Amino acid sequence: MSDVISLENLTVSYRRHPALHHVNGAFARGSLTAVVGPNGAGKSTLLKTMLGLVRCNGGRVVTHVDAHRIAYLPQQAEIDRSFPIKVLDCVLLGYWQAKGNWGGIDAKMAERARRALAAVGLDGFAGRPVSSLSVGQFQRVLFARILLQDAEVILLDEPFNAIDARTTGDLLRIISAWHAERRTVIAVLHDHDQVRRAFPQTLLLARNVVAWGDTADVMCEDNLLRARAMAEAVDEHADICEVSESEVLALSRLHDDHAGHAHAHPHQGHHHGAGEKGGLQ
Numbered sequence: 001m002s003d004v005i006s007l008e009n010l011t012v013s014y015r016r017h018p019a020l021h022h023v024n025g026a027f028a029r030g031s032l033t034a035v036v037g038p039n040g041a042g043k044s045t046l047l048k049t050m051l052g053l054v055r056c057n058g059g060r061v062v063t064h065v066d067a068h069r070i071a072y073l074p075q076q077a078e079i080d081r082s083f084p085i086k087v088l089d090c091v092l093l094g095y096w097q098a099k100g101n102w103g104g105i106d107a108k109m110a111e112r113a114r115r116a117l118a119a120v121g122l123d124g125f126a127g128r129p130v131s132s133l134s135v136g137q138f139q140r141v142l143f144a145r146i147l148l149q150d151a152e153v154i155l156l157d158e159p160f161n162a163i164d165a166r167t168t169g170d171l172l173r174i175i176s177a178w179h180a181e182r183r184t185v186i187a188v189l190h191d192h193d194q195v196r197r198a199f200p201q202t203l204l205l206a207r208n209v210v211a212w213g214d215t216a217d218v219m220c221e222d223n224l225l226r227a228r229a230m231a232e233a234v235d236e237h238a239d240i241c242e243v244s245e246s247e248v249l250a251l252s253r254l255h256d257d258h259a260g261h262a263h264a265h266p267h268q269g270h271h272h273g274a275g276e277k278g279g280l281q
């Protein structure tokens with residue numbers, strides 16, 4: 001199976017504090033991967049770096065897909081929805097990324113947007129202002145928008161945060177359908193049971209890759225304990241490539257066990273790396 005996004009020795013820092021540290025590995029085309037790890041493990045940073053929204057300090061991201069074929073769902077907390085926009089127009093923004101302009105929305109596109117709304121259970125919501133929606137309804141709108149984007153790669157940052165069980169179930173079915181259509185889906189998640197049930201692949205992060213591979217292998221108690229220990233060992237004042245003694249200990253234990261989980265590959269494709277800034281600002 002070919003890779004769609006590769007991470008090569010990726011290091012990302014905020015004000016010289018590393019959030020991702022020498023991360024290596026690749027997402028296979030058509031894979032369905034959960035990204036898990038403790039708070040502050042670098043999960044959101046990883047998605048933003050893959051999009052080119054955050055700059056790499058070392059290494060690079062290589063994407064074998066056009067930037068406009070990557071859809072991104074940020075955490076709801078990062079979205080301002082006080083903007084006076086109707087549900088249908090919000091869904092139609094899905095075309096904007098694909099088509100690159102605001103013009104040319106025809107009746108066929110509007111009809112597709114209405115069908116996408118129906119598919120996420122929001123028939124009849126087209127004319128509602130987005131500010132009037134519940135958190136769960138708004139998340140359905142954002143999924144409808146992705147449906148319209150026809151993306152090859154879909155990045156979801158905590159899509160079920162503060163979402164009830166019924167809505168989560170509906171949205172998980174949409175994710176499964178994307179997977180069945182051979183799209184690549186990468187989702188940051190915190191619910192380990194949900195990851196075990198619905199995500200075949202898992203990347204366990206704690207600034208470094210703790211484990212990456214089949215979910216059943218990655219989500220074992222031992223790895224989860226290591227991730228927690230590594231997160232607790234992080235020295236918030238460490239400089240870009242400095243590793244604290246406790247991290248060295250945790251890393252040396254990891255090294256032998258997980259060399260085989262992440263797989264870096266030679267490749268061709270677009271990349272953004274240290275010293276560059278991606279185009280999706």
Ligand SMILES: Nc1ncnc2c1ncn2[C@@H]1O[C@H](COP(=O)(O)OP(=O)(O)OP(=O)(O)O)[C@@H](O)[C@H]1O
Binds near residue numbers: 014019038039041046
């Ligand atoms: N814009 C920023 N400026 C400075 N530091 C940041 C910024 N964004 C993230 N960080 C820091 O980088 C580290 C990783 O943050 P990130 O949001 O990627 O973690 P996460 O794994 O997604 O966490 P959570 O599970 O809590 O959402 C944290 O220590 C965080 O405080």
